[in-house]
Amino acid sequence: MSVSSTQPSPLIFSLDASTSGKLDVTISQGQIALASAQASVPGAATQPVTVPVIVQSNGATLASASITVAPTNPPLATMPGQTYASDAWLAAFPRNVSGFTIFATNNPVYVGTQTGDCADFKTACAKAASIGSLCILFRRGGTYTVDDNFQTNGLSASQPFVVGSTPDVQNPRPVINSAMGLGNAKGPMQFCVIFGLDFYDPTADPANAAFAAKTQSAIEAAVRTDASQPGGSHLWIEDCRMRYLGGGLDLENNSNGTLQTVIIRRCTIDHCYGQRWGIYAYRLFDLLIDECILDHNGWAEPAGAWAGYGKNIFSHDAYLQKQLASDPANMQTRVCRSIIARAAAEGNEQRTAGVLDSCLFLANPIAGFLENSAAQISNCVVDGGGGLFDLTIGTAGNRGWGLFSNATPTAAFTNVLAINKPDPLNSGFAFGVQWINTDTQLNIATNATFTNCIVNNWDGPSFQLTSGTPGTIAHVNCDFPGIVAPGIIKTPTYVDATRCTAKYAASLGVAGVTDAASFLAYAAQNQRNGSWDARFMAASVNNWVLAGFTTVAA
16 A cells, blocks of 8 residues: 655745835745735835844744845935936836836837737827827837837826837847937927837948948937927936947937936947937936946047048037026036946036936046036046057047046035056046136136045046136045145055956956956947846946955054
8 A cells, every 4th residue: 555645835935125115025835826915114215224034933933034125216316405307207117126117008009010010110109199008119029110200298207108118028129220209399398208229220330241331320319309399308218229320319409498307227328420429418407317338439440440430529428518508507417327438539528517426437538527517426437448448539639538527616526436547648637627618718716625536557647727717626535646735645555456347347257258348348238128237337347446445454
């Protein structure tokens, strides 16, 4: 006689800490969910909080552990005393486990080849209007052309018009082989979201068989606003890639009004040449660029191979233009947590000043400057590229400059590191202050403070004052070799002063990622919703590098 028994399926306790400030608990057996609950975790909306987890049976503890509930919407850097509509808009939508925004995509109209799909974007716009839909989704795996301009607006910040990709994020983004124009002179663009699209011109990519060996893409920009429209508000572009185009984003208004509350988040813009920019912005009030990758924009390589599209002083990764005299004094521009690399000239030309926070600048002839209004620069790493990159600017000559303020009333540099530029040819300064406004020739006597700033292995002056009559300059605990002033400390011994982006890349153990260039290539190719790796973003690089510049006790 034999006796058989069937073991019950195990009980599974699942903990999900992906919702900001919450801990979700699910108990399941096999495929059946038996119970679920959600607990609020005070304080976890803005900072990580560790929560003890205890499993008990009949009063006895079977197991104990802990889980960290981290904020999915951590607060961004802001200027003191200012509020930002973009922050309120960021909080209007939840995030998935990788931190990408979950936009409302109810009643979608599809563009693709499945039954019921629209064959093209123009037809989809007409269908959406006829059924009252606020959502058009492109099927992943397809390649599409979009009519240049469309005038379709959302209802509110919480009910925007959404143009994006289908939710099967394990697949690559849909490829768009054309520009997408927003708005026109008849009315303002309002409440629009664009997400999950790959804008690409194969005829301008030397690695593509369709390469036409011409000097630029016929696509001026992936997404652009009509400069003739009468203002506008609320544009959000997330999880898009723009590559081998004339430029990445062209967002501007001319004399008719400002474009307000613009979010560019987790986008990759690389190898766009033919125009002067990866991102061009003009008269944008409350612009946020966050967790983006901007690489090798404004010029074609090898330099000089294609006449007219080599390096020049007017071409930048981010070209954030000044405003009109009648516009608000502070346009609330913020560039945060982004990788900005290998520009033709400036990595970040931020002529509206504001906030520059937690960015990695890699191998730019000029890392960048902030101009015109109050400037706040914090938690950035400027990596000169170890002498392995071209830091010249065509006929404009040699550079190798770091970060500086340009005719701003106040400037605060805090926790900024300038390193890894053993380049005697491009021996520009690491930090600087300039007082003469190059457009108006007016002297703006900047009051600047440098706190916890370090210069190491940098050919060129650690600190330079340029043209005009200065305001007050203060240094607090700064390591600026060759500079003698109050607040400049004697160079201490650091844990590892050789740390840089290239050494970080080699430490990852990722196949094919061995140096700074391969790190940039891997990040540009792979970072997207469904294939997100935080190790390839500015925060991870900066934290690792900055840890090497911890002082060793004497």
